[in-house]
Amino acid sequence: MVKKGNPFGTHRVLEPVGALPQPALRVSNNMDDVYDNEIRVNVEVLNVDSASFTQIKKQANGDEAGIRKIILDIVKDKGKLKNPVTGSGGMFIGTVDRVGEALVGKVDIKAGDKIASLVSLSQTPLRIDEIIEVKKNVDQVRIKGQAILFETGIYAKLPKDMPESLALAILDVAGAAAQTDKLVKPGQTVVIVGASGKSGILCAYQARKKMGKTGKIIGLVHSDKGKQRLSELGFCDDVVTIDASNALACYEAVHKITNGKLADVIINNVSTPDTEMGSILMCKENGLVYFFSMATSFTKAALGAEGVGKDVTMLIGNGYVKGHAEFSLNILRESKVLREMYEKLYA
Numbered sequence: 001m002v003k004k005g006n007p008f009g010t011h012r013v014l015e016p017v018g019a020l021p022q023p024a025l026r027v028s029n030n031m032d033d034v035y036d037n038e039i040r041v042n043v044e045v046l047n048v049d050s051a052s053f054t055q056i057k058k059q060a061n062g063d064e065a066g067i068r069k070i071i072l073d074i075v076k077d078k079g080k081l082k083n084p085v086t087g088s089g090g091m092f093i094g095t096v097d098r099v100g101e102a103l104v105g106k107v108d109i110k111a112g113d114k115i116a117s118l119v120s121l122s123q124t125p126l127r128i129d130e131i132i133e134v135k136k137n138v139d140q141v142r143i144k145g146q147a148i149l150f151e152t153g154i155y156a157k158l159p160k161d162m163p164e165s166l167a168l169a170i171l172d173v174a175g176a177a178a179q180t181d182k183l184v185k186p187g188q189t190v191v192i193v194g195a196s197g198k199s200g201i202l203c204a205y206q207a208r209k210k211m212g213k214t215g216k217i218i219g220l221v222h223s224d225k226g227k228q229r230l231s232e233l234g235f236c237d238d239v240v241t242i243d244a245s246n247a248l249a250c251y252e253a254v255h256k257i258t259n260g261k262l263a264d265v266i267i268n269n270v271s272t273p274d275t276e277m278g279s280i281l282m283c284k285e286n287g288l289v290y291f292f293s294m295a296t297s298f299t300k301a302a303l304g305a306e307g308v309g310k311d312v313t314m315l316i317g318n319g320y321v322k323g324h325a326e327f328s329l330n331i332l333r334e335s336k337v338l339r340e341m342y343e344k345l346y347a
Contacts, residue, residue, distance in 0.1 A: 002101055005035030009150035012125050014079070021080070021150070022123035029079035029125040029148075036102040037151040039109070041094035045165065046071075046121065046141045047172045048090040050198070050271035051295035052083035053139040059085075068131045071141065075128050082122035088294035089121030090139075092147055093158065093168050103151065114164070116171045117147070118154040118325060138169065138346050156325040162332065162339075162347075169346035173199035174328035176269060176292045177206040178321035183265055183290055186214040189258055191282050193244050194269035195219030195236060196226030198346075199292060202331055203267050204235040205338060218257055220244060222270075233337065244270050250278035268293050276301040283312045292317035 005011045013019050014026040021027050034040050048056070048071075060066030075081055081089050096113045109115060117124060125148040133142040149155060158167050176199040184190055184207045192207065194200045196219065207217050219236035221227050227241045240253050254263060262284035268275060273295045280301065283289050289312055291301065301314055321327070332339045 002036045003033070004102070005037045005100070005151070007037065007151040009123070009152070011035060012148070020123070021125075022120065024123075025078065027079040027123075027125050029075070029127045031127050031146040031148070034098060034100060034148070036100045038100045039096060039103065039107070039149040039153070040098040041092070041115065041117075041147050041149060042097045043092045043094040043126070043143060043145045043147045045093040045168060046081065046090055046143060047092065047168045048081070048139045048141060049083070049086070049088040049120070049172075049294055050139055051086045051293060052088045052090060054271045054295075055083060055085050057136060062136070064134050064136065067134050067136070072128060072131065075126055080121060080124055080126050086294055087122065089124070091117045091119070091121060091168070091172050092124070092126075093164055094147065097146065109155070109157065114158045115155045116158055116168055117149060118156055118171065118174070118320070119149070120319070124148065124153075138165075140165065140168070154320065159329055162329070163343070166332075166343055166347040167329065169198060169342065170202075170328050170332060171325055173202065174324040175317070175319035175321050176267070177202040177331060178324035178327045179290060179292070179318070180206045180267060181210055181327070182321070183267075183288060183315075184210045186211050188264040189216045189218070189261065190265045190267065191218045191220065191254055191263040192236070192267045192269065193220045193250075193275060193279055194222070194271070194293070195239070196221040196223075196230045197269055197271070200269040201230070201233065201235075201338065201341075202328060203269065204230065204233070205331060205335060207267075208235040216258070218254060218263070220250065220253075229341075244278050245272065245274040247277035247281050251281035254282040263287060266290065268296065271295055273297065274300075277304045277308075280305045280310050280312060280314075281308065283310065285311055286313075288313045288315065290315045290317065
């Protein structure tokens with residue numbers, strides 16, 4: 001008899017019982033025991049969250065064998081890929097193997113369809129049988145294994161007009177550009193922290209599209225290579241090479257560029273820790289700081305803003321915006337220069 005599952009996946013939680021799958025310490029990754037409202041997927045690629053992969057590479061000293069072991073150990077211990085340091089996961093590409101009886105006719109996928117998950121690997125039951133390849137430069141791992149999507153789990157069918165690895169890279173950060181479109185208004189001053197990265201470039205593109213020729217976009221990058229890449233694209237009015245963890249340096253740079261007015265909106269995409277205060281100091285009173293990065297400590301952000309007397313609105317980087325998958329894929333369809341750049345970097 002097929003077991004009936006909870007819509008949110010609590011039936012898979014092993015510890016602590018009653019928790020939701022994301023905050024849970026351990027979940028069941030038994031792929032032989034599929035519930036009536038689950039989708040079992042044969043997984044081919046894991047796109048590890050940038051903050052998580054950066055931490056794993058650092059822990060392994062960049063050694064590929066070390067990276068493999070850390071990933072395998074996490075999944076063996078937790079039943080999912082939830083980095084114990086960052087708390088984040090990533091997403092996957094795979095082929096649907098089985099759709100639970102309760103979902104047949106209710107979902108738009110069937111066995112054999114190629115999909116990308118749009119929910120975090122930090123809550124997704126995952127079994128890894130083999131790690132085939134580690135792509136350190138693009139935060140991707142090719143594997144043989146299986147994963148479970150719950151009834152409430154979101155996904156996207158892979159587009160047929162671009163390579164799968166490219167689509168996965170974009171879908172992994174799809175929420176950033178879609179949120180930028182919601183937050184940015186013409187005439188504003190916008191600072192994008194980590195503006196030359198995978199999500200940062202998409203945010204810069206969408207901010208410029210939304211603002212047109214009005215306002216000012218300032219891109220903060222961590223390397224001269226990133227500065228050159230971003231400057232050539234022309235989305236930003238100013239590009240500054242700076243250590244985003246140096247709060248005073250960030251403040252002074254933006255203070256100078258804006259003649260002391262500071263920024264209306266800050267969008268933080270940095271995958272390393274301790275960038276909260278720089279973002280807060282660059283923001284004007286009653287402005288808005290959007291922390292898309294999973295490296296963000298919201299305790300540091302909240303108490304830090306209080307400590308310097310900054311009345312700013314701070315948004316948690318919700319990776320989901322309704323329609324965000326197609327929204328972000330359309331950016332690559334609109335912009336030939338971005339399509340070529342991302343194909344070179346991620347395809």
